[in-house]
Amino acid sequence: MSTVAPPLPYHVAGTWEETDDTRSIELVPAGAELPPFAPGQFAMIYAFGVGEVPISVSSLRGAHGGLVYTVRAVGAVSSALHRLRPGDTVGLRGPYGTGWDLDAAAGHDVLVVAGGIGLAPLRPVIQEVLGRPDAYGRLAVLAGARTPADLIYRDQFAGWGESAWVAVTVDRSGPRWRGAVGVVTALLDDLDPHPGRTHALVCGPEVMMRHTARDLVARGLAPHRVQVSLERNMRCGTGHCGHCQLGPLLLCRDGPVVGYDRAARLLLVREM
Amino acid sequence: MRADADVDASRPSGPDGLVMGKDGLAALVDVLIRRGFTPVGPTVREGAIVLAELGSADELPYGWGVELEAGRYRLRERADGAAFAHAAGPQSWKPFLHPPRVREWTADRVAGELVVTAERVAPPRYAFLGVRPCDLRAIAVQDRVLTGGAYRDPGYAGRRSGALLIVVECTEPGATCFCVSMGTGPATGPGYDLVMTEVVDADRHRFWVRSGSREGAEILAELPARPADPETRRTARAGVAAAADRMGRSMPETDLRELMARTLDAPRWDDVAGRCLTCGNCTMVCPTCFCTTTEDVTDLTGDHAERWSLWDSCFDLDFSNLHGGPVRASARSRYRQWLTHKLGTWYDQFGSSGCVGCGRCIVWCPVGIDITEEAAALHDWTRSGQPTPEPS
Amino acid sequence: MATRPGPPTDPRPTLAVWKFASCDGCQLTLLDCEDELLGLTERVRIDHFLEMTPVEGAGRERARLQGRGPYDLSLVEGSITTAEDIGRIRHIRRMSRYLVTIGACATAGGIQALRNFADVEDFLAAVYAQPRYIATLSTSTPISAHVPVDFELRGCPIDRRQLIEVVTAYLAGRAPRISGQSVCFECKRRGTTCVTVAHGTPCLGPVTHAGCGALCPVYGRGCYGCFGPSDQPDLPSMVAQLRRDGMSERDIQRVFRTFNAASPEYAPVPDLAAEDRRGPPPA
Numbered sequence: 001m002s003t004v005a006p007p008l009p010y011h012v013a014g015t016w017e018e019t020d021d022t023r024s025i026e027l028v029p030a031g032a033e034l035p036p037f038a039p040g041q042f043a044m045i046y047a048f049g050v051g052e053v054p055i056s057v058s059s060l061r062g063a064h065g066g067l068v069y070t071v072r073a074v075g076a077v078s079s080a081l082h083r084l085r086p087g088d089t090v091g092l093r094g095p096y097g098t099g100w101d102l103d104a105a106a107g108h109d110v111l112v113v114a115g116g117i118g119l120a121p122l123r124p125v126i127q128e129v130l131g132r133p134d135a136y137g138r139l140a141v142l143a144g145a146r147t148p149a150d151l152i153y154r155d156q157f158a159g160w161g162e163s164a165w166v167a168v169t170v171d172r173s174g175p176r177w178r179g180a181v182g183v184v185t186a187l188l189d190d191l192d193p194h195p196g197r198t199h200a201l202v203c204g205p206e207v208m209m210r211h212t213a214r215d216l217v218a219r220g221l222a223p224h225r226v227q228v229s230l231e232r233n234m235r236c237g238t239g240h241c242g243h244c245q246l247g248p249l250l251l252c253r254d255g256p257v258v259g260y261d262r263a264a265r266l267l268l269v270r271e272m
Numbered sequence: 273m274r275a276d277a278d279v280d281a282s283r284p285s286g287p288d289g290l291v292m293g294k295d296g297l298a299a300l301v302d303v304l305i306r307r308g309f310t311p312v313g314p315t316v317r318e319g320a321i322v323l324a325e326l327g328s329a330d331e332l333p334y335g336w337g338v339e340l341e342a343g344r345y346r347l348r349e350r351a352d353g354a355a356f357a358h359a360a361g362p363q364s365w366k367p368f369l370h371p372p373r374v375r376e377w378t379a380d381r382v383a384g385e386l387v388v389t390a391e392r393v394a395p396p397r398y399a400f401l402g403v404r405p406c407d408l409r410a411i412a413v414q415d416r417v418l419t420g421g422a423y424r425d426p427g428y429a430g431r432r433s434g435a436l437l438i439v440v441e442c443t444e445p446g447a448t449c450f451c452v453s454m455g456t457g458p459a460t461g462p463g464y465d466l467v468m469t470e471v472v473d474a475d476r477h478r479f480w481v482r483s484g485s486r487e488g489a490e491i492l493a494e495l496p497a498r499p500a501d502p503e504t505r506r507t508a509r510a511g512v513a514a515a516a517d518r519m520g521r522s523m524p525e526t527d528l529r530e531l532m533a534r535t536l537d538a539p540r541w542d543d544v545a546g547r548c549l550t551c552g553n554c555t556m557v558c559p560t561c562f563c564t565t566t567e568d569v570t571d572l573t574g575d576h577a578e579r580w581s582l583w584d585s586c587f588d589l590d591f592s593n594l595h596g597g598p599v600r601a602s603a604r605s606r607y608r609q610w611l612t613h614k615l616g617t618w619y620d621q622f623g624s625s626g627c628v629g630c631g632r633c634i635v636w637c638p639v640g641i642d643i644t645e646e647a648a649a650l651h652d653w654t655r656s657g658q659p660t661p662e663p664s
Numbered sequence: 665m666a667t668r669p670g671p672p673t674d675p676r677p678t679l680a681v682w683k684f685a686s687c688d689g690c691q692l693t694l695l696d697c698e699d700e701l702l703g704l705t706e707r708v709r710i711d712h713f714l715e716m717t718p719v720e721g722a723g724r725e726r727a728r729l730q731g732r733g734p735y736d737l738s739l740v741e742g743s744i745t746t747a748e749d750i751g752r753i754r755h756i757r758r759m760s761r762y763l764v765t766i767g768a769c770a771t772a773g774g775i776q777a778l779r780n781f782a783d784v785e786d787f788l789a790a791v792y793a794q795p796r797y798i799a800t801l802s803t804s805t806p807i808s809a810h811v812p813v814d815f816e817l818r819g820c821p822i823d824r825r826q827l828i829e830v831v832t833a834y835l836a837g838r839a840p841r842i843s844g845q846s847v848c849f850e851c852k853r854r855g856t857t858c859v860t861v862a863h864g865t866p867c868l869g870p871v872t873h874a875g876c877g878a879l880c881p882v883y884g885r886g887c888y889g890c891f892g893p894s895d896q897p898d899l900p901s902m903v904a905q906l907r908r909d910g911m912s913e914r915d916i917q918r919v920f921r922t923f924n925a926a927s928p929e930y931a932p933v934p935d936l937a938a939e940d941r942r943g944p945p946p947a
């Protein structure tokens with residue numbers, strides 16, 4: 001058991017734009033360091049005087065060896081994180097929550113399905129699988145976004161595509177877009193994942209995860225081989241504040257990554 | 273001056289315990305203060321029996337009882353002069369162990385660097401005098417929530433580890449009490465330092481006292497008490513047993529956890545939503561409700577910030593806010609969240625029910641919504657041939 | 665920061681305080697911030713505040729009702745009751761980067777919005793010897809009915825700590841920590857015994873916006889709603905409870921017809937209060 005501790009100071013080593021409303025920041029410890037993060041775990045990032053937000057780690061090792069977080073500006077804290085410049089200091093707590101169960105995925109084909117900024121918590125998985133090809137089967141990455149301009153990590157798709165199946169779709173096309181248009185589940189037809197060999201990791205808006213998981217189960221995947229990353233407005237990260245409740249789950253403790261065998265029922269209840 | 277003042281002070285109370293009079297209660301508060309405790313116990317204030325710091329046992333509510341009903345609390349005088357013949361008051365011990373506002377840490381910007389300092393204030397050593405068995409269980413429930421998992425809330429742990437718990441068994445349940453249904457009273461469970469049972473006869477007012485810890489035994493040894501006579505023990509036990517038969521409320525006799533899982537679509541939620549003010553009073557008076565929110569405050573210099581945590585409630589709209597809108601927007605979903613958590617999913621999260629049957633949520637609901645009545649209505653619905661999806 | 669002519673060396677954002685139909689109590693709250701006032705002036709430059717000073721900006725000229733502007737933060741007190749007010753609030757909005765209404769008048773129309781439920785001509789005839797000299801609108805409306813408002817601070821009057829919080833939050837670039845919860849939350853956090861449950865005292869706490877610190881219940885009396893409605897107030901249940909606590913239809917109507925009388929959330933109250941007379945609604 002550990003004691004809930006206040007944030008540790010971390011320096012901003014780099015910050016860059018991903019889309020119009022989304023930036024990534026790389027953080028390195030100013031002094032003492034947090035325990036290592038696993039893909040799928042999240043941190044509480046503190047913007048001085050403004051507040052904290054839960055953000056999943058989007059790369060375990062950035063260009064400066066730090067932790068990378070990808071943040072969409074939706075409120076006061078995330079907007080404050082967007083204003084950070086290299087050398088600025090934030091507070092960091094974590095790692096919190098369960099990560100993606102990569103042990104369970106080992107030896108299997110890994111199917112990553114992401115909607116919008118849901119690709120951020122999955123990027124460390126992609127990096128892990130690409131970095132240890134012997135430990136996993138084939139890797140497929142299916143990514144969707146509202147418009148081409150909302151796709152994060154676009155510059156990395158080509159690199160991933162050298163060793164993985166990468167398919168991208170958008171809800172609404174834009175100029176110069178020659179890719180697929182439609183929901184991300186439509187990409188599954190081309191891929192036709194092998195139900196016995198595949199382990200799927202899904203992150204995106206709740207409705208997208210529900211449809212994707214349902215589709216995968218209909219294709220024969222066992223529900224426990226479909227992992228989804230759920231969200232509530234986590235405040236403390238440690239399961240004490242109660243905000244992360246989703247029915248029987250405390251998502252800070254029992255999630256955010258949950259097997260669809262447990263999540264399916266919860267995703268069906270309105271206003272749960 | 274009592275004849276039993278020469279009883280060997282180091283003698284442990286044993287299962288038969290000791291018996292003492294009102295002077296023993298007075299001595300107890302004095303001993304607690306001398307030992308450095310901050311005694312907290314029931315006292316009459318603002319027309320209610322509230323829990324507050326006690327300077328002496330004279331402040332205990334001798335001769336006061338209460339009348340409880342859904343949405344209604346009234347003091348009434350008692351002819352017998354009893355100190356503890358009253359059911360749950362407006363607060364539990366929660367405000368002392370899990371206070372409504374706590375500063376967790378401060379942050380300062382010093383020469384461009386962030387300096388974070390954890391709050392380290394030595395908590396007072398509380399001695400809670402008059403803990404009801406239901407509230408003793410509630411403390412154990414909060415212990416599991418705030419210190420029983422992978423992370424320990426340091427503030428709670430500090431306040432809790434120093435606290436001395438003096439239970440007084442319940443002999444006077446209120447009309448809103450249902451501890452028997454929840455298996456938490458009126459006799460005490462484990463976890464106390466001292467337990468007392470108040471006995472008031474025609475001419476004798478006495479307390480049967482047993483210790484449950486070394487510190488409890490040491491304190492008891494300092495009190496003017498003598499070995500408990502069989503008659504006192506028998507009368508005390510009979511008083512507690514009689515209380516079990518006088519519960520004002522009861523829960524439906526069914527697996528409540530399963531009932532909650534089966535009834536998420538019950539029309540009763542719409543019915544209660546029509547009465548519920550979503551004011552959050554039930555969660556604030558509940559001895560186990562633990563939810564908090566955070567507040568980040570800054571001063572005008574902009575270089576000093578503080579992190580506070582304060583009581584929150586699942587009845588608050590902002591509680592479930594996600595990406596600019598509440599997940600639980602309707603009153604229906606918020607009442608359902610509270611009740612299903614309290615009686616059902618609490619088991620999944622913390623291995624027990626979240627309800628101890630104290631009845632405070634019934635009394636202090638301004639419109640008198642009754643948790644036992646709601647549970648019974650849901651139970652009736654499942655028995656009236658409604659579809660009952662399998663819980664999983 | 666807004667760009668403005670003025671001393672280029674002064675990095676402080678500018679603050680302006682404006683008055684419309686109101687009693688001045690809310691702007692006086694700013695002057696009541698005795699402990700914080702000096703600290704405040706180190707962080708903002710008070711450019712326009714007629715209650716405090718007759719001069720504008722850095723003190724070179726007389727302040728006018730319209731102000732010179734632009735201003736970074738404008739605090740607006742009072743409601744809109746004249747045609748001239750409408751023009752002036754639009755002008756102030758244009759000159760203000762961040763506009764906060766302070767108090768029940770600016771946020772809900774104030775006590776003077778009682779005119780909205782009557783004929784203002786009757787009032788004029790009853791009160792003034794020469795009504796023809798009075799030019800007024802038939803309604804009193806909140807600032808937000810006329811221009812976009814960035815934040816609304818509740819209360820009659822506003823709470824000093826909440827005012828400081830709004831200014832501090834503005835300076836820190838964050839949202840003010842001001843909850844739309846009911847007064848019951850504050851009351852319980854303070855450990856106050858519920859006056860309704862323990863004494864049968866009618867109290868609007870369950871439907872009233874927090875912010876006062878549950879001041880009235882602390883002194884043993886019921887909340888009378890001076891902060892206006894909380895988020896999603898349940899008026900049907902509240903009105904039924906007030907009736908159980910002994911309030912008559914007239915009492916219930918009147919208790920909601922005070923400083924926040926024109927709050928849209930209160931609109932169903934007269935019908936709800938009258939239900940008793942009409943009998944229960946058909947099942």
